[in-house]
Amino acid sequence: MSEHRIQLHVNGKSCEATVPGRLLLADFLRHHLKLTGTHVGCEHGVCGACTILVDGRTARSCLMLASQADGAKIETVESVAGADGKLHPIQQALIDHHGLQCGFCTPGIIMTVIEMLDTVPAPDETVIRDWLSGNICRCTGYNGIVDAVLAVVKSSGKAPS
Amino acid sequence: MKPAPFDYVRPDSVDEALRLLSTLEGAKVLAGGQSLMPMLNMRFVQPDHLIDISRLDLNGIQLQDGRLHIGATTRQRDIEFSPLVQQHAPLFVEALQKVGHVQTRNRGTIGGSLCHMDPSAELPTVCMTMDADIVVRSAERGTRAIPMREFVVAYMTPAIELDELVTEIRLPVWARGHGYALEEFARRHGDFALASAAVLIELSNDVISRAAVTIGGLAIAPTRIAETEALLIGQNCAQVDVEAAAAPCGEIEAVSDTQASAQYRQQLARVMASRAIARAIDRARR
Numbered sequence: 001m002s003e004h005r006i007q008l009h010v011n012g013k014s015c016e017a018t019v020p021g022r023l024l025l026a027d028f029l030r031h032h033l034k035l036t037g038t039h040v041g042c043e044h045g046v047c048g049a050c051t052i053l054v055d056g057r058t059a060r061s062c063l064m065l066a067s068q069a070d071g072a073k074i075e076t077v078e079s080v081a082g083a084d085g086k087l088h089p090i091q092q093a094l095i096d097h098h099g100l101q102c103g104f105c106t107p108g109i110i111m112t113v114i115e116m117l118d119t120v121p122a123p124d125e126t127v128i129r130d131w132l133s134g135n136i137c138r139c140t141g142y143n144g145i146v147d148a149v150l151a152v153v154k155s156s157g158k159a160p161s
Numbered sequence: 162m163k164p165a166p167f168d169y170v171r172p173d174s175v176d177e178a179l180r181l182l183s184t185l186e187g188a189k190v191l192a193g194g195q196s197l198m199p200m201l202n203m204r205f206v207q208p209d210h211l212i213d214i215s216r217l218d219l220n221g222i223q224l225q226d227g228r229l230h231i232g233a234t235t236r237q238r239d240i241e242f243s244p245l246v247q248q249h250a251p252l253f254v255e256a257l258q259k260v261g262h263v264q265t266r267n268r269g270t271i272g273g274s275l276c277h278m279d280p281s282a283e284l285p286t287v288c289m290t291m292d293a294d295i296v297v298r299s300a301e302r303g304t305r306a307i308p309m310r311e312f313v314v315a316y317m318t319p320a321i322e323l324d325e326l327v328t329e330i331r332l333p334v335w336a337r338g339h340g341y342a343l344e345e346f347a348r349r350h351g352d353f354a355l356a357s358a359a360v361l362i363e364l365s366n367d368v369i370s371r372a373a374v375t376i377g378g379l380a381i382a383p384t385r386i387a388e389t390e391a392l393l394i395g396q397n398c399a400q401v402d403v404e405a406a407a408a409p410c411g412e413i414e415a416v417s418d419t420q421a422s423a424q425y426r427q428q429l430a431r432v433m434a435s436r437a438i439a440r441a442i443d444r445a446r447r
Contacts, residue, residue, distance in 0.1 A: 001166035001167065001168065002167075002168040002169050002170070004169065020166075021166075021167060021168060021169030021211070022163065022164040022165070022166055022167055022169070022201075024163065024164075024202070027163075043162055043163075043202045043203075044198075044199035044202050044203055045195060045198065045199050045265065048262075048264065051264055054267075054268075057238070057267040058263060058264040058267055059264055059267055059268050060195075060264050060265065060268075062198070062202065063194050063195055063198040063199065063202075063265075063268070064194060064198070064268070065169065065191075065194075065198075065211075065213075067169050067171070067213070068171075068191075068194070068213060068215065070171075112263070112264070115263070116263075131263055133262055134261070134262025134263060134264045134265070
């Protein structure tokens with residue numbers, strides 16, 4: 001079985017490692033870099049708990065090999081709050097609107113919302129639910145999550161698209 | 162679950178990839194990984210070698226001589242947002258909005274979807290509707306183009322040799338203003354369709370002059386329904402008997418499995434076809 005030297009950027013810091021060919025990116029982040037905010041739910045790409053940003057776009061880290069991330073810019077949920085610990089608007093809104101209970105799906109949801117708001121400045125409820133359809137939540141019934149996203153959109157002052 | 166051990170290799174050029182494909186035994190090609198990685202993680206496949214082609218210069222979208230040329234490793238998300246595709250093959254855009262989820266479309270590729278060849282997948286269905294040509298290449302025999310109608314040999318098995326790589330998909334475009342629609346039925350958003358219908362319509366002086374109707378999810382491959390197409394052609398767009406035209410769509414053989422019985426799939430095919438035909442005609446009239 002092959003081993004590979006990879007160089008990548010994770011949450012703004014460059015890092016190098018030698019990894020087995022079959023090591024999943026999710027496991028590399030969690031076990032090698034100790035970034036356990038990214039969660040592993042189904043390991044076959046349907047639940048979205050492992051969602052991260054790869055070169056600015058969401059991706060399921062359980063469906064990528066660490067070797068494929070060579071040269072990539074990775075952002076995980078650990079990078080979302082400010083350096084001073086101040087919560088990102090979506091994090092605060094999820095708390096305010098009961099958008100999480102056990103929190104297992106939450107990091108994946110946060111990364112999806114970040115790409116959503118980068119792509120569609122003022123999504124309405126239909127667009128939000130469509131974007132979130134790739135993230136499964138067992139606890140909340142989704143309404144609190146949708147309310148949180150709508151609250152972030154509203155407070156950003158943009159008109160719905 | 163984690164994949165069984167394999168040797169991972171990432172060639173820098175198509176030639177190198179082809180050389181690897183023709184010399185390595187037990188090799189699978191990895192592009193976007195959205196279909197293959199789940200199978201690897203669950204150990205449904207256990208290749209000895211994984212050839213990562215995601216860095217090869219096989220992506221890009223161009224319009225040439227009335228055909229859209231889409232590189233095999235072009236990400237589905239890039240196709241969905243391509244102005245060329247939105248203008249010349251809007252059926253593709255409608256289909257892509259139903260493919261998986263945003264996260265899977267960010268990585269998934271068109272070539273990968275075609276090689277995975279899930280019978281209910283949207284991209285093979287629209288490629289069949291548009292009479293795509295699938296261009297493949299091997300180190301020993303060079304390039305050949307396989308018409309979509311000949312691309313599927315068995316369940317989830319495309320007609321490519323072990324040493325061949327899909328490099329490009331070519332789609333002849335339909336006339337400006339053509340009508341299009343894709344209807345599918347799945348129990349949950351993002352689930353594989355139990356049945357789907359993709360329709361393209363061209364009008365000439367309010368008469369349907371050209372029609373393509375494909376049913377997905379019933380047979381091992383998306384199936385063009387020639388009888389429905391023949392029933393549509395020649396009808397005045399304001400007086401089409403949609404139900405009668407859609408009826409043959411429910412008559413193809415369908416698979417029965419834990420998701421749905423054959424009869425239910427056939428019923429769904431008829432209904433999806435009716436809806437898609439009505440919507441495509443409506444779009445063509447605007």
